[in-house]
Amino acid sequence: MSDKRKILVVMMDGFEPSYLQASDMPATKRMIANGFYKTVKAMMPTVTNVNNTGICCGVPPSLHGITANSYFDLQTRKEEYMDKAEMVLTPTVFERAAPHGYKSALMTAKKKTQTLLRTGATIRLAAEAPQDAEGSDIDWVDRLGPAPNIYSPEINHWLFEATRIVLNETDIDLAYYHTTDYPMHMEPPWGEMSLFHLSEWDRLLGEMLDANPDLEVYMSADHGMNFKSRCYDLNKVVPRKGGQIFFAMSAERDPYIKHHRTFGGTAFVWLNHSGDFDRIADICRRLDGVEAVYDRYSAASKFELHPDRIGDMLVTGDIDTVFGPTDTESGVEELPEGFRTHGGSHETDVPLIVYNRDIDPKDWHGYRCNYDLIKSIGF
Ligand SMILES: [Zn+2]
Structure with missing residues (x-):
């Protein structure tokens, strides 16, 4: 039997603690009760690419180099998206895991994440464009039906089903699951669509944990959200x-x-x-x-x-x-x-959850920011 662990990193886009508090999320709350939980800080500017890269590389933006969703090219005098893997200056968790024999999958709702964090991941799928998936011969649309619209809560559920497939049916050991924050932009934590989005996601998580009791889960978010x-x-x-x-x-x-x-x-x-x-x-x-x-x-x-x-x-x-x-x-x-929306200093509180991986309580103060999420992962 393989001694390799199964690892799921969840980057729940825009998931600030008030969403966790308001939503019916028994599986997530079970992870908190039996694992490690702390409210930590997202990095400024509190936008997705900055914090997604930090979580994926385990370092602050001073080291990974992604400082916004866009940059201004002083040569061409044009705004450009900061979504290219070449701009990431430090190794991803996928690159760090590979020398230990771990194969990784990058599972994201958004195409921009597929280009930004692709380095070292064997399977790469953006639910927004399943036809451009790389690294496996799974026909995602054939298997799961057409992916829901990028501006919907259901796309995150579809993507979670795809993540379950890579962890259960392929030789992938580590999956990085990144959602879209469309539901959080549209509704506060008490909104009907938001409540549906998170309770349905949590139901899928619960099924996955029941079927894979040893699955390690590392979960955090890139930023909060405010009116x-x-x-x-x-x-x-x-x-x-x-x-x-x-x-x-x-x-x-x-x-x-x-x-x-x-x-x-x-x-x-x-x-x-x-x-x-x-x-x-x-x-x-x-x-x-x-x-x-x-x-x-x-x-x-x-x-x-x-x-x-x-x-x-x-x-x-x-x-x-x-x-x-x-x-x-x-x-x-x-x-x-x-x-x-988000992006400023009032959207910095995010949850950090580690489940099925022991963390020494003496390390409590070492968990300060969302990029500390994977520090106990071991590579
Ligand atoms: Zn985001």
Whole structure:
């Protein structure tokens, strides 16, 4: 009999503790009761790629290098998605597991994760595009039916069924399961669709744990989620206040615009001249709802970011305020009731759960951030 363990890493996108609290999730709560649980910090900017890469590599963004969902290419002067494996500067858990004889699968709802975290995974499936799956001859649509729409809660359930197949029916030892946070963007924890999303997911998890009692589960999230009421487009607002900047970008910018219109609680600003900092910082700080302004090196130091991969300035919003390209000429937009997103310092609380792997209580203080999730995995 093989002495290899079966390992499931769950990156539940947007799953902040209030969703865990509000939802009917008996299997997850059983893992908490019998395993390790702590509420830990997500990394700033609290957007998916930054934290997904941190969880997958077990290190902060200062080391893995993914500092947002997008970056601004100063050469071409274009915004580009930060979703390429070449941009990840440290090994993934898949690469770390391989020398120990472990084969891995990257199972994600989103195509951007398939490109970003692909390195070292034998099987790679994005439920959004099952026809582009790699590394196995399983016909996913034949097996599970067509994948539900990327803007639905059911896509996460479909993906979990696919994950169960790779762990139970193939030679994969470690599966990394990453959902979409569409349900969290659409509804607070008490919403009907959200309650369905998580209770149905938990039912599938419970079946998996019953069938595989030794399965190790490592579960955390990339960020929380809050209602937001105001958006600033700094490319418009700053000039109207008499300042000139080179470019401002929401760190949340990604292709999934139906979720959040790319609005998020952190903006990077590139200046024309470094001497402009004080004047532009002063304009930003005077905007209602701007929480803080940092220069590049203070931001890199405070938030463990890679200084070459952020702007000259990092601006954060308060709990109600986000940044991004508005439709209004003024650069200020009141957001419709019910608009939910993340990206700032008010979405940093996330759960961390480890089940079927002993953690010494003396290590409690070593579990500080979501990227500590896999520190006890052993490779
Ligand atoms: Zn996310």
